[in-house]
Amino acid sequence: xxxxxxxxxxxxxxxxxxxxxxxxxxxxxxxxxxxxxxxxxxxxxxxxxxxxxxxxxxxxxxxxxxxxxxxxxxxxxxxxxxxxxxxxxxxxxxxxxxxxxxxxxxxxxxxxxxxxxxxxxxxxxxxxxxxxxxxxxxxxxxxxxxxxxxxxxxxxxxxxxxxxxxxxxxxxxxxxxxxxxxxxxxxxxxxxxxxxxxxxxxxxxxxxxxxxxxxxxxxxxxxxxxxxxxxxxxxxxxxxxxxxxxxxxxxxxxxxxxxxxxxxxxxxxxxxxxxxxxxxxxxxxxxxxxxxxxxxxxxxxxxxxxxxxxxxxxxxxxxxxxxxxxxxxxxxxxxxxxxxxxxxxxxxxxxxxxxxxxxxxxxxxxxxxxxxxxxxxxxxxxxxxxxxxxxxxxxxxxxxxxxxxxxxxxxxxxxxxxxxxxxxxxxxxxxxxxxxxxxxxxxxxxxxxxxxxxxxxxxxxxxxxxxxxxxxxxxxxxxxxxxxxxxxxxxxxxxxxxxxxxxxxxxxxxxxxxxxxxxxxxxxxxxxxxxxxxxxxxxxxxxxxxxxxxxxxxxxxxxxxxxxxxxxxxxxxxxxxxxxxxxxxxxxxxxxxxxxxxxxxxxxxxxxxxxxxxxxxxxxxxxxxxxxxxxxxxxxxxxxxxxxxxxxxxxxxxxxxxxxxxxxxxxxxxxxxxxxxxxxxxxxxxxxx
Amino acid sequence: xxxxxxxxxxxxxxxxxxxxxxxxxxxxxxxxxxxxxxxxxxxxxxxxxxxxxxxxxxxxxxxxxxxxxxxxxxxxxxxxxxxxxxxxxxxxxxxxxxxxxxxxxxxxxxxxxxxxxxxxxxxxxxxxxxxxxxxxxxxxxxxxxxxxxxxxxx
Numbered sequence: 001x002x003x004x005x006x007x008x009x010x011x012x013x014x015x016x017x018x019x020x021x022x023x024x025x026x027x028x029x030x031x032x033x034x035x036x037x038x039x040x041x042x043x044x045x046x047x048x049x050x051x052x053x054x055x056x057x058x059x060x061x062x063x064x065x066x067x068x069x070x071x072x073x074x075x076x077x078x079x080x081x082x083x084x085x086x087x088x089x090x091x092x093x094x095x096x097x098x099x100x101x102x103x104x105x106x107x108x109x110x111x112x113x114x115x116x117x118x119x120x121x122x123x124x125x126x127x128x129x130x131x132x133x134x135x136x137x138x139x140x141x142x143x144x145x146x147x148x149x150x151x152x153x154x155x156x157x158x159x160x161x162x163x164x165x166x167x168x169x170x171x172x173x174x175x176x177x178x179x180x181x182x183x184x185x186x187x188x189x190x191x192x193x194x195x196x197x198x199x200x201x202x203x204x205x206x207x208x209x210x211x212x213x214x215x216x217x218x219x220x221x222x223x224x225x226x227x228x229x230x231x232x233x234x235x236x237x238x239x240x241x242x243x244x245x246x247x248x249x250x251x252x253x254x255x256x257x258x259x260x261x262x263x264x265x266x267x268x269x270x271x272x273x274x275x276x277x278x279x280x281x282x283x284x285x286x287x288x289x290x291x292x293x294x295x296x297x298x299x300x301x302x303x304x305x306x307x308x309x310x311x312x313x314x315x316x317x318x319x320x321x322x323x324x325x326x327x328x329x330x331x332x333x334x335x336x337x338x339x340x341x342x343x344x345x346x347x348x349x350x351x352x353x354x355x356x357x358x359x360x361x362x363x364x365x366x367x368x369x370x371x372x373x374x375x376x377x378x379x380x381x382x383x384x385x386x387x388x389x390x391x392x393x394x395x396x397x398x399x400x401x402x403x404x405x406x407x408x409x410x411x412x413x414x415x416x417x418x419x420x421x422x423x424x425x426x427x428x429x430x431x432x433x434x435x436x437x438x439x440x441x442x443x444x445x446x447x448x449x450x451x452x453x454x455x456x457x458x459x460x461x462x463x464x465x466x467x468x469x470x471x472x473x474x475x476x477x478x479x480x481x482x483x484x485x486x487x488x489x490x491x492x493x494x495x496x497x498x499x500x501x502x503x504x505x506x507x508x509x510x511x512x513x514x515x516x517x518x519x520x521x522x523x524x525x526x527x528x529x530x531x532x533x534x535x536x537x538x539x540x541x542x543x544x545x546x547x548x549x550x551x552x553x554x555x556x557x558x559x560x561x562x563x564x565x566x567x568x569x570x571x572x573x574x575x576x577x578x579x580x581x582x583x584x585x586x587x588x589x590x591x592x593x594x595x596x597x598x599x600x601x602x603x604x605x606x607x608x609x610x611x612x613x614x615x616x617x618x619x620x621x622x623x624x625x626x627x628x629x630x631x632x633x634x635x636x637x638x639x640x641x642x643x644x645x646x647x648x649x650x651x652x653x654x655x656x657x658x659x660x661x662x663x664x665x666x667x668x669x670x671x672x673x674x675x676x677x678x679x680x681x682x683x684x685x686x687x688x689x
Numbered sequence: 690x691x692x693x694x695x696x697x698x699x700x701x702x703x704x705x706x707x708x709x710x711x712x713x714x715x716x717x718x719x720x721x722x723x724x725x726x727x728x729x730x731x732x733x734x735x736x737x738x739x740x741x742x743x744x745x746x747x748x749x750x751x752x753x754x755x756x757x758x759x760x761x762x763x764x765x766x767x768x769x770x771x772x773x774x775x776x777x778x779x780x781x782x783x784x785x786x787x788x789x790x791x792x793x794x795x796x797x798x799x800x801x802x803x804x805x806x807x808x809x810x811x812x813x814x815x816x817x818x819x820x821x822x823x824x825x826x827x828x829x830x831x832x833x834x835x836x837x838x839x840x841x842x843x
Contacts, residue, residue, distance in 0.1 A: 014773055021781030022769040022788060024721020024761030031720035110715060111706040184725045184733055184782040184826050233723070233782025234826050266726040463780030463827050585776050585829060592828030617730040617824060625817040628830045 008472035008482045009646065012581035016468045016487065017231065017461070026231045029203040030188040034259040038190075039068055041252045041262040042113035044103040044120045045271065049129035049610025050306075050337040052093045056103045057121045066112035068256050070120065072103040077251055079217040085307040086272075086340055087217060089244050089251070095124065096306045097339045098611040099271025101244050106252045106260060129337035131610040133278050133303045140301065140332045143311040147347065150316050154385055157326030159284075162295035166286035170363045174283070174355040175677045177602035178612060179276040181344045182622055183462075185233020186266055187273050191249035192259035198225045202246050205235045206499035207492035208458045210242040214250055227492035232462040236593075237343030239462075240501045243273045270615035274342025275603065277302040277312050281355035286326075291369045293324035293378045298356060300331045305340035309333065312341060313348035317433050317657070318356050320545065323380035337610055343501065345593060346653035349434055350660070354597075354678065357430035357661035361668065370413065371429050371665070372399045388543035392640035394573035395431060395547040402571030403429070405634060406551040415672035423555035424689075425566070426670025430661035432548035434654040436507070436575070437541075438644050439498035440533035443512035445474065447526045452484045455517065458494040459509045464652055465582030466505050472579060473510045473646060477517030495529065503546075503650020506578060507643065508532070514645040544642070546649040548572035550591065550662035556670045561686030563599055563667060565629060568659065572635040575649035583651055587633035590655020596623045598660035599679050690754050694719065695763025705751050709743075710734045712750040713760060721761035721785045725824070732823030735786035735793070736760045742793025744822075761785035766792050767843045771836035779827035787823045791837045794819045798841070811841055 020026040046053075056072040063070075076090035089101050103120055107113035142152050163169055190201040198220060204210045207227040215225040232239065245262050252260040264272065279302045286295035298315040315329035344350070364371035376396050382389050403409065411427055412418070418425040443457040455474045461467040467487050475482040488494060498508045515530030553567040570591050577583045600621040603612035614620050633655070640647055660678065668674050673688040692699050694717060701716050710727075713719040713736070722745055725733030729747040736745045737759040745758075768791045771777070778784040797819070798811055806818040816837050817830075825833070 015776070017781070018773045018778075021778055021784050022761075022772050023764075024719075024785040026781050027720065028723075028782065030724075031714070033718065109704055110711055111704045115706075182826055184731065184780065184824065185723070186725070231781060233725075234780040236826070263724065266728065266730075463778070465779075581776050585779055585827075585832060588831050589779060589828035592830065593826075616728060617726050618728070622824060622826060623828065623830070624821040624824060625830050625833070626821040628817065628834075631831050 008475040009578050011472065013468055013472060013482060013579055015465060015582065016471055028185055028231050028233050029201045030190060030261055030263040032190055032201045034190055034192055037258045039106050039108060039256055039258045039260045040110040040113045041104050041106045041249060041260050042117040043101045043248065043268060044117045044122065045268060046095045046098055046100040046102050048095060048124055048126045049098040049131060051095045051124050051126040053095060053102050053122060053124055054093065055123040058116060059119055062116045062119050065115065066108035067105060067116050068108065069106040069252065070103060071251060071255060077254060080219055082217055083213065084241060086244060087213065087242060087247050089247050097271065097337060098609060099339060101248065101272060104248050104252055106256050129610045131336050131338050131605060132607050133280065133301065133334060133336065135280055135301050137334045140334050143309060143331065143333050146311040146313040146316065146331050150313050153330040154319060155328040159295045159297050159326045159328045162326040163284060163286045166294050167289045168287045168366055170285045170359055170366060172283055172359050172362055172676060174281045174358060176279045176351040176354055177678055178278045179344055179597065179601050180270055180603055180620055181236040181238035181274065182269065182620065183234030183236055183238060186264045186269055187239065187243050187245045188263035189246045189249035190259060190261045191253040193253055196224065198250055200225065200227045200246055200250065202227050202229055203232050204229055204239040204242065205232065205460055205462060205501055206240060207460060207490065208496045209499060210246060211492035213242045214246055217247060218250060228490065229460050230490040232460055235462045236345045237347060237501060238274045240343050240499055266617060267615045270603065270612055271339045275339065276344035276347065276351065277341035279314050279351045281314065283355045283359040285359055285363050287363060287367065291367050291374050291377045293322055295326040296322060296324045297328045302331065303334050303336050303338065303341065305338055306335050308340045310341045314352040317349045317352050319385045320383045321356060321431065321433060322378040323384050327384065345590065346434060346656045349657040350597065353657050354661050357658050358664050361428065361665040372403055372408065375399055375431060383543050386542045391544045391642040392638055393547060394636055394638055397636055398547055398549040398571045398573050401636065402549040402551055402569065405571065406569045408551065415669050422558050424558055424670040425555045426666045427551065427553045428662045428665025428669055430550050430658040430665060432550055432654050432658035434503055434546045434650060434657055436544035436546055436643060436649040437502050437504040438507040438511055438536050439504055440536050441497045441508045441512040442495040442529060442531040443516040444495045444527065444529045445516045445520045452486060453478055454486045454488060455513055456488040456494040457497045457509050457512060458492050459489040459497040459505060460500045461489060462500055464500065464505060464586060465579055466500065466509065468582060469506050469578045470509055470513050474513050474517050477514045478521055503652040506648055507650060510646050511644045546572065546574040546654050548654050548658065550659040552662040552666040554663060554666040554670055556667060556685060558689055561682030561689060563680060565595055565663060567630045568595065570633040570655060570659065572633065572654060573638045574635060574651050574654065575638050575640050575643060576647040577635055578646060578648055584633050586651050587655045588631055590653060591631060591633065591659045592623050592628065594656040594659030595627065595663060597656065597678065598663035602679050690751060692753060693757040695759055703750050707750050708746050709748045709750045709753060710745040713745065719760050719762055723782050723785060725782065732790060733783050733786040735789045735823065737789055737793055740796065742790050761789055764788060764792060768792060768837060768840035771840045775832045775836040777833040777836040778829050783823060783825045787825065787833060790820060790823045795841050813838065
């Protein structure tokens with residue numbers, strides 16, 4: 001055994017699967033050859049937001065064109081009860097949102113399936129619907145918990161008295177629109193039954209979870225469902241659990257006795273697989289004249305569907321960001337005739353920190369205090385609500401070091417002071433935070449012939465770099481070079497892994513991989529398995545967060561109101577960085593999605609139809625090459641031995657937290673225009689220039 | 690009908706509704722070109738048709754009798770190594786389209802085709818403008834630009 005191997009963790013090693021990806025050899029869910037009898041499925045979606053489906057008929061001429069089956073609730077196999085009502089496809093005649101799957105055509109060819117689905121006659125009894133989120137909605141209620149298990153409301157001290165008695169207050173309402181994850185690979189499943197076992201090539205963030213939930217629906221134990229997820233074309237939360245495509249493909253394969261491929265069309269991703277809820281957030285801050293907060297109040301109104309209570313934890317990050325004696329946070333929901341919101345990158349933190357960090361900027365303006373200094377003055381020594389000490393918190397260092405690197409010190413605090421040609425130029429700052437989590441997982445390592453080792457865990461790599469990082473972690477724990485480690489992930493039959501979500505993948509899977517590899521090395525055995533459940537159960541959960549600071553420089557066209565982000569910079573304190581190459585890409589990717597949130601992205605509601613009208617990539621605008629100018633990420637060398645064996649914090653989501661607020665604050669500084677309703681489209685800026 | 694794909698003549702029987710993208714992915718076993726939107730909005734399906742970059746989802750295969758198609762499986766270009774060197778991708782789903790598009794774009798530049806930016810040299814702004822038909826949701830754009838710039842210089 002090599003005992004002098006250089007440590008692999010911390011090295012900028014290239015992605016293990018990189019060569020396959022640049023040669024088109026990496027296979028995604030809809031790309032596996034599964035036999036000549038492969039059939040194709042296409043979904044017919046509801047054209048109404050609420051009602052009942054009474055009948056489905058297919059034109060006989062169309063049916064003759066290679067159609068094998070048309071499934072709907074009138075003839076579909078019965079499924080066991082689903083934890084997620086969105087998965088109970090074709091089990092009832094109820095229509096709960098526009099875009100809901102109502103029927104599925106299975107045909108010998110893709111073209112035939114698509115045409116038949118488009119020409120199905122759907123007999124529907126339509127009912128009036130309600131799709132508009134508003135703060136005076138009579139059906140607003142306080143959910144028992146917000147995701148994943150936080151109290152909806154928290155309060156301490158006397159917020160109203162503090163606000164009434166403070167020399168300086170801010171009372172602002174920010175709105176964030178519905179947002180769609182829009183991974184480049186649409187959700188897809190290829191399903192086949194082998195005897196009574198089900199094989200699913202499925203694009204998801206959690207193969208064991210998909211195996212368990214699909215198995216449950218079809219009355220199979222999880223080990224009879226084999227989910228293969230070798231490569232995933234992005235998820236950003238929308239593939240965290242099984243989505244209806246997996247159920248539909250499995251059902252179609254069962255009915256037709258053939259392998260069935262169902263790749264959702266892009267438009268279907270805007271209704272069937274989730275989105276980020278719109279939010280309306282009122283933030284009230286009270287401060288002393290020298291900028292010490294005396295009260296923080298963050299009240300959130302957001303939505304869910306008729307099917308399912310999904311309560312985004314929008315105000316939760318406000319509970320630990322800043323010190324203040326009097327504080328309150330709360331969430332209220334209304335259930336609308338709309339698709340169910342789901343996770344989207346940094347659920348809770350991303351929209352919540354827009355409101356808090358823009359409100360802090362507004363307070364700094366009223367106080368005539370530098371926005372960085374305001375934040376520094378309100379740095380808490382422990383978690384303000386729980387009283388738990390932070391395992392590590394270097395927020396102030398991120399602000400200070402970031403300010404140096406960005407060039408903040410000679411900033412004129414007054415708005416609309418700098419003009420170059422047609423452009424107004426300004427800069428803005430905002431804080432970032434994301435919880436540090438780990439979830440129970442199991443890994444196995446085997447010594448192969450020669451000097452190599454096979455490490456197995458049912459994790460997934462959505463482009464995060466997980467496969468590469470786990471290879472590095474395993475190499476160090478085995479004390480061998482990375483070339484001697486063969487990493488197997490992306491398969492539900494491997495030892496059980498937690499979801500690739502909550503920025504917890506590296507911590508959770510790395511913990512199990514470290515345990516298994518150390519056990520093998522120390523025992524000298526040929527195989528070892530490690531389950532992290534007990535260690536994680538014993539761990540303190542509070543007080544563990546990554547922090548960061550985002551800095552933006554924008555220029556705003558004085559003639560058109562167009563905003564360009566000239567510079568975007570992130571400084572992070574996120575524990576030990578396991579691979580600087582993939583980490584930098586994760587940070588930058590989050591910041592770019594944050595730029596989209598600030599400037600471009602919104603799903604536009606048509607209340608008459610109960611639908612988002614811009615349901616494709618031509619009209620739902622994500623950032624493109626031409627939107628990017630100077631963008632960079634750096635990090636502090638943060639040591640924290642209370643987290644996991646690697647000392648790492650999650651980095652996949654923090655880049656989208658606060659970066660939108662930094663851009664909005666920079667727009668104010670450039671123009672004096674405060675946009676409180678995202679995104680900052682030019683029509684919201686131009687009338688005020 | 691016949692198509693020349695990556696230098697090899699292939700005979701294939703197709704529905705007249707079949708797009709070039711579906712012909713490649715579902716009939717010729719070439720899944721390197723990706724389906725991201727099927728509407729010419731994302732660029733993931735970009736291939737080279739008689740040397741020019743096209744969105745293969747927007748072309749009916751039947752219109753291409755005897756045409757020459759190069760997919761990512763047939764590309765061997767410095768831009769691929771540069772993507773690896775610069776971490777020019779994350780999930781990899783837009784990557785074949787980005788690479789085919791970059792190869793086609795560099796050829797357009799060498800022929801003097803103009804862009805909306807109008808720089809005389811192949812500046813980063815030029816590359817960004819000319820590559821903006823290829824979306825990347827992971828946000829790997831900052832790493833693709835130096836990769837393409839350095840590949841162009843080789």
